[in-house]
Amino acid sequence: MTDAELLNQFESCTLPGSAFHHEDHVRVAFLYLCSYPALQALERFSASLTRFAIANAQPQLYHETITWAFMLLIRERMARSGQSQSWPEFAAANPDLLTWKNNVLKRYYRDETLASDLAKRTFLFPDKCPPAL
Numbered sequence: 631m632t633d634a635e636l637l638n639q640f641e642s643c644t645l646p647g648s649a650f651h652h653e654d655h656v657r658v659a660f661l662y663l664c665s666y667p668a669l670q671a672l673e674r675f676s677a678s679l680t681r682f683a684i685a686n687a688q689p690q691l692y693h694e695t696i697t698w699a700f701m702l703l704i705r706e707r708m709a710r711s712g713q714s715q716s717w718p719e720f721a722a723a724n725p726d727l728l729t730w731k732n733n734v735l736k737r738y739y740r741d742e743t744l745a746s747d748l749a750k751r752t753f754l755f756p757d758k759c760p761p762a763l
Contacts (some may be wrong), residue, residue, distance in 0.1 A: 637658065713730070738757075
């Protein structure tokens with residue numbers, strides 16, 4: 631599926647929820663960050679993801695801390711690359727962002743923090759010190 635097709639189906643909520651996996655979330659977030667300033671991309675992606683979850687009868691799946699943390703990590707990685715990248719280039723350079731099980735957020739957050747209702751409703755800052763790069 632092309633980037634435009636994925637965005638169109640995501641935003642129109644015609645993409646089945648069962649066909650929208652973690653890597654697709656990261657790809658759509660990346661595409662928003664390529665198209666909008668960071669804060670606008672964050673706002674638009676969060677609103678679209680909430681709408682998508684509701685349209686798929688799964689509103690409880692939206693998790694603000696996970697959404698925002700991944701958006702901020704994606705934005706940082708884009709900036710660190712120092713150049714414009716296509717999705718395949720970005721994905722190849724950042725495979726750790728594409729893994730859901732034992733994902734990168736475990737370096738930054740305690741499990742109980744991410745499991746909390748508060749973290750689902752509002753962005754929480756990381757509560758673990760990540761290892762040095």
